[in-house]
Amino acid sequence: MTQLIVLPNSDYCPDGVVLEAPVGESICEVLLNNGIEIEHACECSCACTTCHVVVREGYNSLNAPEELEEDLLDKAWGLEPESRLSCQAIVAETPLVIEIPKYSINMTREGKR
Template sequence: MTQIIVLPHVELCPDGSVLEAAPGTTLCDALLEHGIDIEHACEKSCACTTCHVIVREGFSSLNVAEDEEEDLLDKAWGLEPQSRLSCQAVVAATPLVVEIPRYTINMAREGKH
């Protein structure tokens, strides 16, 4: 199992969290399985940016982002060099430190679909 430290997020996990995930699990699934209700408006199909996370430690251990994910990330709020869509980022054996941005862009919810 791989340790994932989730930094505090005002709404989703105010005190932060430490969880374990099996290698091969996506970050989104790991967060959801541990009660961190990260948005995933496209149902984890790599069609939105609502599950955007910033991987503060362990970024290089994740699978390489596909072009489709990279294109979507360009539209994410608060994009940083270590940004990933959590539905596409697959956990390996290296421990991770993850930050969930304070804001997300949900076009469907905001009436811009």
């Protein structure tokens, strides 16, 4: 287990939180398993950008993003150099600090098909 620190986000965890994260799970799985209902419109299949997070600390400890993830991230709102799709970022032994962006592009929820 390692620490996953989630910075405050008014929609998902207003006060921020420190979680115990099992090594080998995705950041998205850790969030969902701890009651932080981050959007994940594609059910974690790397087909959208709704679970986009910014890794403020510990980015280099994560598995490298694959080309598909990088292509999708180009479409994410608020893209930063340390952005990852939380469904693809696998927790290692280094503590992480993440920020869930204020906005997400969710074509399904917004009624576009």
